[in-house]
Amino acid sequence: MKEVSEIILNDKRGWNKIVGVWKTAKAIKESHIDILLVPHRSFRSALIAWLSRVPVRIGFTSSEGWFLYTKTVPFSWMIHDAERNLSLLQGIVKEKFKAEKLNMRYAPSAEENVARLMKDFNLEGKTLVGIHAGSAWPTKCWPMEYFVQLISRLQTELGVQAVLVGGGHKDADLGEKICQLSQGHAANLCGKTSLADLMALMKHFKLFITNDSGPMHIATAFDVPTLAIFGPTTRELGFFPYGEGHRVVEVKDLPCRPCALHGGKKCPLGHFKCMRDILPDRVFENAKEMLAEHHNLPTPHEELHK
Structure with missing residues (x-):
């Protein structure tokens, strides 16, 4: 996908489930990201976001680590996950978004x-x-x-x-x-x-x-x-x-x-x-x-x- 410029791996296998928290947070911090949208509702994901020190961290209100975010938005089961994740953008703007067709390419x-x-x-x-x-x-x-x-x-x-x-x-x-x-x-x-x-x-x-x-x-x-x-x-x-x-x-x-x-x-x-x-x-x-x-x-x- 041309819209994706970089991928940071979050390895959760074995000891990386613990050590990987700091590794992933460090990689995010070094990427100088300004806004972090976190669709996962686990405490681990929220902790990674907090440790990364990204200025604006947006997650769902139902996240186990909601208090580690700078902003939260409501979570709903009644919509597709693609639209649910897009709703995180409401932490930045009030406009509601609908998922567009993916631009997926392969070699x-x-x-x-x-x-x-x-x-x-x-x-x-x-x-x-x-x-x-x-x-x-x-x-x-x-x-x-x-x-x-x-x-x-x-x-x-x-x-x-x-x-x-x-x-x-x-x-x-x-x-x-x-x-x-x-x-x-x-x-x-x-x-x-x-x-x-x-x-x-x-x-x-x-x-x-x-x-x-x-x-x-x-x-x-x-x-x-x-x-x-x-x-x-x-x-x-x-x-x-x-x-x-x-x-x-x-x-x-x-x-x-x-x-x-x-x-x-x-x-x-x-x-x-x-x-x-x-x-x-x-x-x-x-x-x-x-x-x-x-x-x-x-x-x-x-x-x-x-």
Whole structure:
């Protein structure tokens, strides 16, 4: 992004969770920043801001370290996180802002890598639906067997090619299992793309189906119609797909939702109804409607003979 001139890393791993407070504060101070906007509401973030000695430090009223800021603004759950973070600017001006389209760029080499993958996996000229089946939090993952059923129906009934994406060994292993169980109906690119490659790949997708995860936000940033599956998290937390033309599939009126801000390792109540009650038929029908809204799909017979 051309608007970003410098990135300061805030390492919270291991001992850096403590030592990193002073390291990060020192780096911010040496950058001679005049105004610091802090969307995180943790005491650690507020302490870093205070130690940096930036003249104007703006955070939320609900921050654990609100008293370490020079100004605070009200926090609201009922808006998207992008707009919520923009509201911090009201500590400087009274005008309300709305998030604009992101100007995200990637290296030309990413286009070359994607072109090679498209050729290697025989994806050129096909109608592609991107799928991210993983997440850093297990409870955010729609059941693997549901993804298998969905992918098979996308191919056999709509004639579209599912492309699995994700990073790391965990996503790669999950993608391989889904490909095997769906009997070759999906192309597994998990672990084969960098972050820049994933950004370059997005323009080839007619639809992106995903858990509540990072790739979901990349898809919406590149205007890919996105169908998100929410389990332990809810739209009201503010992390839903931002923009027009996207959908969230979730179990409404389940009293235990949301059980966490970011998900968890296992369902606290042991039933995992927030995900198990979202059946493949429901996701498929939403995907079918979204593809019909945005694209004229070929018949399965036409797609198979490309």
